[in-house]
Amino acid sequence: MTMHLNAFLMGVGHHEASWRLPESDPYASWDVKHFQNLARIAERGKLDSVFFADSPVLQGDPGRRPAGKLEPTVLLTALAAVTEHIGLIATASTSYNEPYNLARRFASVDHVSGGRAGWNIVTTAGADAARNFGLDDVPLHSERYERAAEFVDVTTKLWDSWSDDAVLADKAAGVHADAAKVRAINHRGRFFRVDGPLNVPRSPQGYPLLVQAGSSEDGKQFAARYAEAVFTAQQTLAEAQAFYADLKKRTADLGRDPDGVKILPGIVPVIGDTEAEARELDAELDRLISPEYAKRQLAERFQLDPDDLDLDQPLPADLPAEDEIEGAKSRYTLIVDLARRENLTVRQLIGRLGGGRGHRTFAGTPVQVADALEEWFDNGAADGFNIMPAVLPSGLLAFVDKVVPILQERGRFRTEYDGTTLRDHYGLPRPINHLETSAR
Amino acid sequence: MTMHLNAFLMGVGHHEASWRLPESDPYASWDVKHFQNLARIAERGKLDSVFFADSPVLQGDPGRRPAGKLEPTVLLTALAAVTEHIGLIATASTSYNEPYNLARRFASVDHVSGGRAGWNIVTTAGADAARNFGLDDVPLHSERYERAAEFVDVTTKLWDSWSDDAVLADKAAGVHADAAKVRAINHRGRFFRVDGPLNVPRSPQGYPLLVQAGSSEDGKQFAARYAEAVFTAQQTLAEAQAFYADLKKRTADLGRDPDGVKILPGIVPVIGDTEAEARELDAELDRLISPEYAKRQLAERFQLDPDDLDLDQPLPADLPAEDEIEGAKSRYTLIVDLARRENLTVRQLIGRLGGGRGHRTFAGTPVQVADALEEWFDNGAADGFNIMPAVLPSGLLAFVDKVVPILQERGRFRTEYDGTTLRDHYGLPRPINHLETSAR
Numbered sequence: 086m087t088m089h090l091n092a093f094l095m096g097v098g099h100h101e102a103s104w105r106l107p108e109s110d111p112y113a114s115w116d117v118k119h120f121q122n123l124a125r126i127a128e129r130g131k132l133d134s135v136f137f138a139d140s141p142v143l144q145g146d147p148g149r150r151p152a153g154k155l156e157p158t159v160l161l162t163a164l165a166a167v168t169e170h171i172g173l174i175a176t177a178s179t180s181y182n183e184p185y186n187l188a189r190r191f192a193s194v195d196h197v198s199g200g201r202a203g204w205n206i207v208t209t210a211g212a213d214a215a216r217n218f219g220l221d222d223v224p225l226h227s228e229r230y231e232r233a234a235e236f237v238d239v240t241t242k243l244w245d246s247w248s249d250d251a252v253l254a255d256k257a258a259g260v261h262a263d264a265a266k267v268r269a270i271n272h273r274g275r276f277f278r279v280d281g282p283l284n285v286p287r288s289p290q291g292y293p294l295l296v297q298a299g300s301s302e303d304g305k306q307f308a309a310r311y312a313e314a315v316f317t318a319q320q321t322l323a324e325a326q327a328f329y330a331d332l333k334k335r336t337a338d339l340g341r342d343p344d345g346v347k348i349l350p351g352i353v354p355v356i357g358d359t360e361a362e363a364r365e366l367d368a369e370l371d372r373l374i375s376p377e378y379a380k381r382q383l384a385e386r387f388q389l390d391p392d393d394l395d396l397d398q399p400l401p402a403d404l405p406a407e408d409e410i411e412g413a414k415s416r417y418t419l420i421v422d423l424a425r426r427e428n429l430t431v432r433q434l435i436g437r438l439g440g441g442r443g444h445r446t447f448a449g450t451p452v453q454v455a456d457a458l459e460e461w462f463d464n465g466a467a468d469g470f471n472i473m474p475a476v477l478p479s480g481l482l483a484f485v486d487k488v489v490p491i492l493q494e495r496g497r498f499r500t501e502y503d504g505t506t507l508r509d510h511y512g513l514p515r516p517i518n519h520l521e522t523s524a525r
Numbered sequence: 526m527t528m529h530l531n532a533f534l535m536g537v538g539h540h541e542a543s544w545r546l547p548e549s550d551p552y553a554s555w556d557v558k559h560f561q562n563l564a565r566i567a568e569r570g571k572l573d574s575v576f577f578a579d580s581p582v583l584q585g586d587p588g589r590r591p592a593g594k595l596e597p598t599v600l601l602t603a604l605a606a607v608t609e610h611i612g613l614i615a616t617a618s619t620s621y622n623e624p625y626n627l628a629r630r631f632a633s634v635d636h637v638s639g640g641r642a643g644w645n646i647v648t649t650a651g652a653d654a655a656r657n658f659g660l661d662d663v664p665l666h667s668e669r670y671e672r673a674a675e676f677v678d679v680t681t682k683l684w685d686s687w688s689d690d691a692v693l694a695d696k697a698a699g700v701h702a703d704a705a706k707v708r709a710i711n712h713r714g715r716f717f718r719v720d721g722p723l724n725v726p727r728s729p730q731g732y733p734l735l736v737q738a739g740s741s742e743d744g745k746q747f748a749a750r751y752a753e754a755v756f757t758a759q760q761t762l763a764e765a766q767a768f769y770a771d772l773k774k775r776t777a778d779l780g781r782d783p784d785g786v787k788i789l790p791g792i793v794p795v796i797g798d799t800e801a802e803a804r805e806l807d808a809e810l811d812r813l814i815s816p817e818y819a820k821r822q823l824a825e826r827f828q829l830d831p832d833d834l835d836l837d838q839p840l841p842a843d844l845p846a847e848d849e850i851e852g853a854k855s856r857y858t859l860i861v862d863l864a865r866r867e868n869l870t871v872r873q874l875i876g877r878l879g880g881g882r883g884h885r886t887f888a889g890t891p892v893q894v895a896d897a898l899e900e901w902f903d904n905g906a907a908d909g910f911n912i913m914p915a916v917l918p919s920g921l922l923a924f925v926d927k928v929v930p931i932l933q934e935r936g937r938f939r940t941e942y943d944g945t946t947l948r949d950h951y952g953l954p955r956p957i958n959h960l961e962t963s964a965r
Contacts, residue, residue, distance in 0.1 A: 104694075104701065111694035111701065115726055117637040141625055143724040147691070148704035153724040156633035159602050163637050166606030181623065185581055185657040193596035197557045197603050216720040217625040251587070254544075254551035259815050261544065261551065264588035280656040284583040284593040286555055375699050 087498050088462045089347055089469025089511055090489075091134045091174070092127040093316070094120065096151050098476035099353055100440045102373030104151050108479060114151040117163045123478055124164040127171055130485030131499050133469070133510040134172030134203060135164065136296075136316070141181050142214035149378045158190050165198035172507030174203035174296055179236040180229050181209060181218045185279055188240040191293045192285045200289030200506035205296040206311070208233050210412035226411055230303040235274045237295070237311050242270040244292035245520040246282035268520055291516040294507050300328065300415035301407075309335035313513050314347045316471045318416060318444045320423055325350050325466035347511050350461065351444035351471040354454045356483040363448040370475060371436040379435040386417060396432040400424050416443045440475050451487035458488075459497060527938050528902045529787055529909025529951055530929075531574045531614070532567040533756070534560065536591050538916035539793055540880045542813030544591050546916060553917075554591040557603045563918055564604040567611055570925030571939050573909070573950040574612030574643060575604065576736075576756070581621050582654035589818045598630050605638035612947030614643030614736055619676040620669050621649060621658045625719055628680040632728045640729030640946035645736040646751070648673050650852035666851055670743040675714045677735070677751050682710040684732035685960040686722035708960055731956040734947045740768065740855035741847075749775035752786055753953050756911045758856060758884045759790045760863055765906035787951050790901065791884035791911040794894045796923040803888040810915060811876040819875040826857060836872040840864050856883045880915050891927035898928075899937060 096114040097103045104111045113119035127135050137157040145152045154160075157175030164173055173194065177187055187204075195202035208229035215223040224232070251266035270281035297304065297312035308315050309332060319325035328350075333343040355370075357363030376396055384391040388405055400421065410417045420443050424434045440446040447457050461467045474480025492498035508515060536554040537543045544551045553559035567575050577597040585592045594600075597615030604613055613634065617627055627644075635642035648669035655663040664672070691706035710721035737744065737752035748755050749772060759765035768790075773783035795810075797803030816836055824831040828845055840861065850857045860883050864874045880886040887897050901907045914920025932938035948955060 102699075105696045105699060107696075109696075111696065112692065115636050141629070141724070143707070143722050146704065147702040147707045148700060150701050152702070152707075153687075153726055155636060155725060156630045158599060159630060159633040159637060162599050162602040163606055166603055182626065183621065183658055186622065189581070190596045190599060193599040196555050196595060197599060213720070216718070218623055219718045247593075252552065256545045256547075256549075256551065259542075259545060259813070260588060261590050262587040262592070264586065267583070267587045267592075278656070278659045280653070282583050284581070285595060286593055373699070 087496070088458065088467070088492070089349060090132045090498065091136050091316075091349055091469070091471050092123070092132050092481060093136045093138070093351065093471050093473045094123050094477065095138065095473075096154070096477070098480060099442070099473040100370045100475040101150050101379070102370050102439065103476045105373045106476060109476065111151060115153070115155060117155065117160070120160055121164060121167045123481055124168050124171060126478060126481050126485055128168050130489045131502060132171060132485075134174050134507055136174040136205065136471070137161070137176065138205070139176040140209055140211070140214055141178060142211065142217055145382070146378060149375055158194055161194050161202065162197055165194070165201065170502040170505070171201065172203055172294070172510055173198055173201045174205055174294065174507075176205040176207050178207055178209040179233040180224060181214065184236050184239040184277055185243065185283070188243040188283055189285055192244060192283065192288045195288035195290050195293050196285065200508070202288070202290065203294035203296050203314070203507050205298055205316070206233060206237060207298065223411055226301070226303060226414065230307055232276045233307060234310070235276045239270070239272050239274070239277050239279050241292065242272060242520060243279070243281050243283040244287060245518045246270055247286045248518060248521050249287050252286060270520070287518065290506050290508050291518065294511065294513070299413070304415065305332055305335060308332060308346065309339050309341070312346055314349060314511060317348065317350050318419055318441075319350045319466070320419060320445055322461060322464060322466055325461055326464065329466050345513060347468040347513070349469045349471045350467050351441060351473050352458070353441035353444055353446040353473045353475050354480070354484060354488070355440070355446065355448040355475050356451060356454055356480065356487060357448070358450065360450055360453065363450065367440070367446070367448040371439055374435060374439045376432055376435055379439065380431060383431065383435065383438070386412065386420070394431050397430050399428060399430060400434070419443050441473055444473055451483075451491055454484075454488050455491040455495070458492070459495070462497070527936070528898065528907070528932070529789060530572045530938065531576050531756075531789055531909070531911050532563070532572050532921060533576045533578070533791065533911050533913045534563050534917065535578065535913075536594070536917070538920060539882070539913040540810045540915040541590050541819070542810050542879065543916045545813045548919060549916065551591060555593065555595060557595065557600070560600055561604060561607045563921055564608050564611060566918060566921050566925055568608050570929045571942060572611060572925075574614050574947060576614040576645065576911070577601070577616065578645070579616040580649055580651070580654055581618060582651065582657055585822070586818060589815055598634055601634050601642065602637055605634070605641065610942040610945070612641045612643055612734070612950055613638055614645055614734065614947075616645040616647050618647055618649040618654075619673040620664060621654065624676050624679040624717055625683065625723070628683040628723055629725055631733045632684060632723065632725045635728035635730050635733050636725065640948070642728075642730065643734035643736050643754070643947050645738055645756070646673060646677060647738065663851060666741070666743060666854065670747055672716045673747060674750070675716045679710070679712050679714070679717050679719050681732065682712060682960060683719070683721050683723040684727060685958045686710055687726045688958060688961050689727050692726060710960070727958065730946050730948050731958065734951065734953065739853070744855065745772055745775060748772060748786065749779050749781070754787045754789060754951060757788065757790050758859055758881075759906070760859060760885055762901060762904060762906055765790050765901055766904065769906050785953060787908040787953070789909045789911045790907050791881060791913050792898070793881035793884055793886040793913045793915050794920070794924060794928065795880070795886065795888035795915050796891060796894055796920065796927060797888070798890065800889055800893065803890065807880070807886070807888040811879055814875060814879045816872055816875055819879065820871060823871065823875065823878070826852065826860070834871050837870050839868060839870055840874070859883050881913055884913055891923075891931055894924075894928050895931040895935070898932070899935070902937070
């Protein structure tokens with residue numbers, strides 16, 4: 086069995102202080118050449134895919150770290166032009182897009198890339214994003230997930246609105262397509278009314294790989310119903326195993342093949358040629374964190390005033406319950422559990438979060454990193470991993486040049502791409518055309 | 526004085542029957558390599574820009590001609606990756622997008638292309654598009670233009686929400702940007718409430734070139750207020766001169782420099798080495814039109830039943846007035862005037878429209894085409910032209926290889942790019958940052 090590996094790319098690295106390292110280009114977050122270089126490195130390592138998170142709002146304090154990003158479907162297209170194999174996954178929000186536009190854009194990326202597009206479906210937490218779209222506050226968590234479900238139903242119907250064999254291209258007869266195979270969808274739902282058909286033919290993959298990343302109760306049910314790959318934050322093997330078993334069961338309970346959902350926990354590998362070198366890089370990054378800024382961010386996530394947190398004390402005893410959090414619910418609980426389990430001060434917690442914002446961090450040698458991945462993969466905790474380099478490009482280079490060869494040698498990772506599409510890489514089938522099936 | 530030249534690219538050519546020619550690839554409309562090839566040809570000819578029209582709906586009958594297109598901001602990005610100089614303009618609708626998303630996408634294309642993005646601002650006619658976005662019918666023409674004006678105000682503020690010098694990248698101090706130079710816009714209007722700031726820094730051009738293409742009364746006022754380049758359909762020199770003078774005057778009346786709006790009438794050049802060859806190509810294309818299909822399309826534009834039109838009779842005497850048309854108003858009037866002026870039957874009118882849908886068509890030798898362009902350019906009818914090849918790539922190749930050298934020899938067109946951005950090519954300044962000015 087071989088694992089799946091996705092490179093989650095963010096600016097000059099996932100560690101919030103990575104831009105302050107001497108090696109980092111502090112303008113790289115908006116430089117397409119930086120990302121084209123990263124995509125080429127990931128493709129050299131035969132990774133399944135690269136991935137970009139996103140939200141339609143300026144996240145974080147632009148005073149303290151690079152803020153703002155290139156729009157991800159634009160970025161994916163720029164990467165498609167300089168790569169041949171690697172999958173290309175981007176986040177887009179179901180709360181702040183129209184399904185017709187988004188279906189069309191992802192179908193176009195799938196066409197342009199020859200079948201390498203994936204969509205990480207998010208509902209977008211946060212009132213600040215809502216206020217860029219005429220709302221005063223973010224819609225309720227459950228409401229966002231209901232809209233997301235209908236949104237995916239609409240986009241799927243639009244992607245199926247052309248049969249794969251609709252185009253005839255009969256020049257002599259002057260018949261371009263079989264018009265009966267290009268169908269209106271006439272969707273009428275609670276959130277959307279969309280007639281269709283889509284204005285682009287069915288794409289190489291049928292439709293983009295559907296990815297999901299929320300691990301709340303709503304998020305897990307959504308993933309079980311729709312997702313083909315899941316990004317998740319898990320701190321311990323036991324937690325990851327429980328999540329894995331739970332999500333596979335939910336998927337099976339809905340009548341889907343549990344192997345049709347690939348579960349990829351995140352990991353921030355900090356790689357050194359020796360263990361001491363890895364730990365020193367980790368420590369150097371943490372020293373560059375501005376603790377006051379990080380405290381404000383943590384307070385925001387906890388729906389507290391920054392003054393409620395003391396850098397040198399543990400978290401306050403009286404924190405909101407998960408169901409009072411309207412943002413990223415499961416991440417909130419993970420962070421509180423981590424702080425309590427290891428009895429961390431706020432300052433120590435900030436250090437632990439600086440690299441991966443709640444994802445597992447692991448500092449070690451290439452062999453130790455490979456062992457860490459194998460342990461989870463072999464013990465029912467993961468189908469693969471979401472690799473989140475702390476520093477870019479150096480962290481990705483270290484992973485591709487030092488860890489991947491070990492995994493390949495152990496027979497745990499591909500040495501060549503054996504398919505052409507993102508679905509091929511993840512071992513997932515091209516979806517059947519549901520509208521066509523129902524019409525027959 | 527040199528003219529500006531834009532290549533308006535559409536599938537395998539603007540002539541509706543172009544896909545039926547032996548040379549045409551009937552799948553090319555969705556093939557990024559086809560468009561990358563066209564962009565490279567246009568860049569070899571030192572053209573100012575390429576342009577893609579768009580609407581968020583499946584236009585035309587997919588049974589009769591290639592229907593559906595790649596989403597144009599995705600397509601522009603794919604072209605940016607394989608070109609270095611040429612400008613990249615795409616249509617996007619103000620009626621069926623959110624300003625935050627669209628501002629971000631065009632800013633991203635401008636970043637990725639190094640300052641070569643342009644936005645053709647359209648309000649999108651037609652009930653069929655409206656029905657992809659939860660509406661029963663298209664909003665009123667005047668309502669669409671009011672929304673468009675506010676939409677452009679919002680996007681402009683978002684593009685100005687970062688000062689050009691906001692990013693400091695001070696690693697030692699841990700200060701990435703001057704947070705005071707990244708400003709909320711707090712827009713509160715009739716159609717939109719948007720807090721901002723945008724989540725991407727100000728782009729190389731400040732913001733994309735603003736292009737407009739409607740020639741109704743509302744459209745002309747909108748162009749005078751906002752547009753930096755205008756695409757327009759004009760059949761005769763006298764009409765083009767009147768439009769040119771009128772739009773320049775409207776622009777000056779609003780306190781803008783009339784030279785800040787470049788007016789580019791469309792032309793469909795059908796080029797042959799001899800006049801007879803050009804006319805034969807023109808006739809061959811017209812023979813491939815399906816007259817019954819074209820009649821249905823014409824009836825739809827006229828808001829008539831197809832049975833109201835007789836292929837071998839002139840247009841009915843009793844047609845709707847322009848103000849009863851909720852679609853493309855000025856194009857409607859142009860077509861009626863053309864048919865009446867030349868006393869054309871419906872069949873003859875269909876032939877005249879088959880190439881350019883109301884744009885001027887001109888069949889001739891390279892010298893005759895160059896003369897035709899110069900005549901309008903020298904006589905106050907145009908600052909340049911929107912070149913609409915009837916067949917692609919052959920029509921663009923003929924224009925670039927045969928007509929451009931004549932214009933260059935006559936000193937009427939550049940022989941090298943002398944700037945790096947789309948605005949440079951059109952001789953237009955980088956816009957000042959209005960929010961910054963008002964803050965000082």
